[in-house]
Amino acid sequence: MTELQIITGPMFSGKSEELLRRLSRYPFRPVPPEVFLFKPITDSRGEEELVSSHSGSSMSCVPVKNVFDISQYLQSLDGTVYDPIIGIDEGQFLNGIKELYLDLCNFYDDATLIIAGLNRDYQGRPFPAMERLFSYADKIDILEAICRNCGHMATETYRVSKGTDLIEIDTGDNYEARCKECHAK
Numbered sequence: 001m002t003e004l005q006i007i008t009g010p011m012f013s014g015k016s017e018e019l020l021r022r023l024s025r026y027p028f029r030p031v032p033p034e035v036f037l038f039k040p041i042t043d044s045r046g047e048e049e050l051v052s053s054h055s056g057s058s059m060s061c062v063p064v065k066n067v068f069d070i071s072q073y074l075q076s077l078d079g080t081v082y083d084p085i086i087g088i089d090e091g092q093f094l095n096g097i098k099e100l101y102l103d104l105c106n107f108y109d110d111a112t113l114i115i116a117g118l119n120r121d122y123q124g125r126p127f128p129a130m131e132r133l134f135s136y137a138d139k140i141d142i143l144e145a146i147c148r149n150c151g152h153m154a155t156e157t158y159r160v161s162k163g164t165d166l167i168e169i170d171t172g173d174n175y176e177a178r179c180k181e182c183h184a185k
């Protein structure tokens with residue numbers, strides 16, 4: 001069965017770092033699987049064709065507009081790839097990711113899908129794309145960041161700037177990790 005791993009938590013909790021860490025280990029298998037990494041184009045942190053973590057690590061990726069781009073990319077491999085490892089960063093922006101997972105289950109015997117994505121938006125509301133995935137997951141890791149206000153464990157993402165657009169581009173200083181208490185204040 002195709003395995004689904006989810007890495008979630010607020011911004012700065014190390015989701016990208018953990019995704020890259022996991023993907024970087026597969027080449028050490030005796031028979032290394034093919035590894036693919038996708039990210040939605042809305043993430044303009046760093047370069048387009050790179051997934052970069054705030055900690056500095058990065059890996060090249062295929063930027064996509066939506067889940068159909070991912071399906072098409074995998075279909076274009078035309079069955080030449082056997083049970084790949086598929087990483088997706090910023091999964092909260094990819095509606096239909098649950099359907100993509102179910103398609104992969106039909107298409108591959110033993111692939112691995114690892115999705116990193118935000119738990120909640122800056123107003124504390126779950127991201128539907130992620131929410132729908134949780135019940136299918138084989139492994140879920142909920143990471144925490146450090147609250148920038150009080151130093152406790154942060155589970156929330158706070159927006160420092162005033163806009164209300166859900167997908168505001170992360171320029172590095174318009175969001176902060178916050179604990180629940182400091183986020184509510």
Ligand code: ADP
Nearest residue numbers: 011012013014015016017053054055145146177
């Ligand atoms: P995410 O993908 O969850 O946004 P990243 O993997 O991009 O997280 O970044 C994680 C790194 O960010 C940490 O290893 C640390 O170096 C740095 N960092 C910056 N701000 C914080 C914070 N408030 N709490 C924890 N780590 C932080």
Ligand code: ZN
Nearest residue numbers: 147150179182
């Ligand atoms: Zn706090």
